[in-house]
Amino acid sequence: MDEVFDVIIIGAGAAGLTAGIYSSRAKLSTLILNEGAVGGQMVLTEEIANYPGVESVKGYELANTMKMQAKNFGCKIKSNIKVSKYNFAGDVKEIELTDGRSFKGKSIILTPGGRPRSLNLEGEGVFKGKGISYCATCDGDFFTGKEVVVVGGGNSALEEAVALTKYATKVTIVHQFDHFQAFEHAIQEATKNPKIEFVMESELRGFYGNGQLQKVTIEHLPTGKISELKTDGTFIFVGYQPNTESLENLVQMNERKEIIVDAAMKTNLAGIFAAGDCINKRYRQVTTAVAEGTIAALSAAEYLRN
Amino acid sequence: MNYLRTALKEIETAKELEKYLSENENVMVCCGRMGPMCLPVYDVMEELEEQRTNVKFAVMGFDNPEAASIRNAPECRGFMGIPFTMYYKNGKIVQATSSIQSMQQVTSILDSKFGK
Numbered sequence: 340m341d342e343v344f345d346v347i348i349i350g351a352g353a354a355g356l357t358a359g360i361y362s363s364r365a366k367l368s369t370l371i372l373n374e375g376a377v378g379g380q381m382v383l384t385e386e387i388a389n390y391p392g393v394e395s396v397k398g399y400e401l402a403n404t405m406k407m408q409a410k411n412f413g414c415k416i417k418s419n420i421k422v423s424k425y426n427f428a429g430d431v432k433e434i435e436l437t438d439g440r441s442f443k444g445k446s447i448i449l450t451p452g453g454r455p456r457s458l459n460l461e462g463e464g465v466f467k468g469k470g471i472s473y474c475a476t477c478d479g480d481f482f483t484g485k486e487v488v489v490v491g492g493g494n495s496a497l498e499e500a501v502a503l504t505k506y507a508t509k510v511t512i513v514h515q516f517d518h519f520q521a522f523e524h525a526i527q528e529a530t531k532n533p534k535i536e537f538v539m540e541s542e543l544r545g546f547y548g549n550g551q552l553q554k555v556t557i558e559h560l561p562t563g564k565i566s567e568l569k570t571d572g573t574f575i576f577v578g579y580q581p582n583t584e585s586l587e588n589l590v591q592m593n594e595r596k597e598i599i600v601d602a603a604m605k606t607n608l609a610g611i612f613a614a615g616d617c618i619n620k621r622y623r624q625v626t627t628a629v630a631e632g633t634i635a636a637l638s639a640a641e642y643l644r645n
Numbered sequence: 646m647n648y649l650r651t652a653l654k655e656i657e658t659a660k661e662l663e664k665y666l667s668e669n670e671n672v673m674v675c676c677g678r679m680g681p682m683c684l685p686v687y688d689v690m691e692e693l694e695e696q697r698t699n700v701k702f703a704v705m706g707f708d709n710p711e712a713a714s715i716r717n718a719p720e721c722r723g724f725m726g727i728p729f730t731m732y733y734k735n736g737k738i739v740q741a742t743s744s745i746q747s748m749q750q751v752t753s754i755l756d757s758k759f760g761k
Contacts, residue, residue, distance in 0.1 A: 376685035384681075399679050403650070419692040419748045468726035468743030477682045478744075481725040551723045572725060 343431055344370045346639050347444030350582075351416060352379020353625045354615025355450035356405035357632030358639075362448075363414035365640050370442060371409070371416045372434065378402025379452040380579070380616060381625055390625055401625070425589055427608050446610045446639040449586065449598060450632065453579035453616035453623070458490065462546030470552025470572045475499035478572075479506045485571035486511070488555055490543055492519040496576035497529040503574065504534040511568065513538045513557060538568075546573065581617040593619050604635035612639055648706025649679060651687045653694065656703050659711045666736040669701040671759040673751075676705045676715045677728025682745040683707075686728055689748045693755070700759055732758050 345367035348355045355371055356378075363369040376382060384398035393401070410416065424435040427447065435441040455473050457463060463471060472478040479502060487507045489500040492514035498521075500510050512529065517540050519526050529535050544556040544565060554569045583596050591599045591607040597620075598613040600606055606613050614631035616623050649655055656662045656674065666672055675690060677683030690702045705712045707727050715721065718738060721729050726744030732754055733739065739758045742750070 376688045378684065382681045382684050397679070398681070399684055418688055421748075468745075469723055470725055472682075472726050472744065474680065474682050477678070477680045478726045551725070 341441075341443055342368070344368045344442065344444040345643055346370070346446050346448060346636070347372065347432070347434060347442055348448045348450055349422070349434070350374070350379065350450035350452050350615065350617075351377040351406070351418065352450060352452040352615055353381050353402075353405070353628035354452070354632035354635070355379070355448070356402070356409050357629045358448045358450060358614060358636040359409035359414040359416070360405065360412060361633055361636035362639060363409060363412035365636070367640060367643065369409075369414045370444070371414060372420050372422065372436075372442065373416065373418045374421060374451070374582075375419075375454075377406050377416065377418055380623075384625075387625060422585060425586065427589060427611055430610070432610065446612070446642055448604075448632075448635045448639055449590070449606070449611065449613040449617060450615040450628075450635075451582040451586070451617050453581045455575070456577045456580050458543060458575060458577065460543060460545055462548075462552075466546050466548060466552040466573075469550065470548060470570075471546065472572060472574050473576070475502045475574055478574075479503050482507050482572045484508055486569070487572040487574060488513055488543075488568065488570045489574045489576065490514075491576035491578070492516060492521065493576065493578060494521045494525050497521045497525040499574060499576055500535055501525075501528050501532055504532055507572075508534065509536065510534055511536045511538055511570070513541050513543060515542050515560065516540065543573070579616065579623070583617050595619075602634075603638040604631055605638060610639075610642055612642075646706075646709070648709050649677070649687075649704050651704055652691050653687060654701075654703040656705045657709065657711065659714055662705065662711075662714065665701070665703060666733050670735055671700045672703065672731075672733040673700055673755070674703050674705055674715065674731045674733070675728045676707050676712050676731065678707050680727070682726060683728040686730060686746055686751070689746070689751050692748070693751065697755060697759075700755060734758060 346362040348371045351373035381398040381402040421437040423437045426433040483506045486509040612635040614635040615628040720741040724743035
């Protein structure tokens with residue numbers, strides 16, 4: 340007979356792992372199904388310096404600790420799976436994977452997280468790892484003595500642009516608006532850095548090169564004028580999008596494809612909860628994801644008791 | 646010296662790499678750091694290690710001086726993103742990739758180079 344888990348969690352980022360820790364510690368049989376790397380957006384952060392109680396920790400270390408905590412409480416984790424179908428009807432819900440396996444759970448916590456947005460431009464796939472990067476910490480040193488472009492205007496873009504000035508001789512930030520969405524301290528750090536130049540109200544239109552990225556084209560949005568910029572590399576930080584495509588028409592979402600939940604992390608369906616970067620919220624921090632994962636697990640436990 | 650913390654075999658010296666390649670027909674070596682572009686590839690390899698018994702999986706620290714043969718391989722010329730992932734058949738490089746790779750991208754290379 341198939342095992343029916345008390346809680347199945349979709350996703351192993353900060354919210355999913357926290358939900359896994361809480362539900363498995365509450366002696367609920369718990370399974371985490373994870374499509375990507377364990378840790379989610381946490382592992383994209385070099386250093387986390389604002390996690391209360393921990394002075395400074397590398398993102399992957401925090402993720403690894405959470406994973407071990409969940410496993411030590413008995414939580415099962417299956418990574419690199421791909422869900423093909425959700426069936427949320429009835430008291431026992433079923434999740435089918437593309438490899439033919441299926442898992443049943445009395446309650447489901449959706450924590451699929453988000454992913455960095457790509458620009459979906461001509462040449463983006465071709466030059467990934469050959470000039471296009473999504474991580475300054477990882478790849479910055481390849482661009483020592485070179486000129487790079489950073490795309491975006493949020494905290495990540497400006498902070499990573501400043502970090503890249505350790506290596507690059509010149510960093511050009513291309514941003515679609517005439518102002519930045521980043522926090523003031525990040526804007527000040529970037530604007531006072533002599534190696535950083537700004538191309539505002541502009542968007543990239545294409546990547547070109549011969550085996551390696553050599554230039555990008557940029558459109559100045561108010562005038563429509565297209566110009567070329569020679570560059571050795573482009574770092575893309577244009578925000579995140581929720582990984583909720585496969586849940587569309589199954590649970591209620593807003594226009595940004597974020598899952599709508601109440602204060603108890605309940606969705607519109609009985610026994611289905613959601614937490615982390617996939618839900619309708621303003622602030623996306625490890626601490627908020629952890630809090631929501633906790634609430635979702637406690638709400639799921641309460642649902643199972645009732 | 647151990648550079649990486651994964652469940653995969655870590656190769657620490659150039660000699661060890663040479664020996665590993667000479668003893669195994671199909672080898673995938675991911676040369677990276679403990680960062681966001683590398684960890685997903687290690688996760689994929691850990692998952693595949695159980696399923697693909699015809700392939701040997703290992704990692705090597707990108708900052709390990711002994712990994713020079715990977716960093717300087719002609720197949721990696723132009724690579725500007727870690728990890729550098731190498732696929733060897735009978736000791737020869739048959740494919741190399743730069744930066745993060747998905748499960749689908751890795752399995753597609755394994756299928757085409759080493760068979761299913």
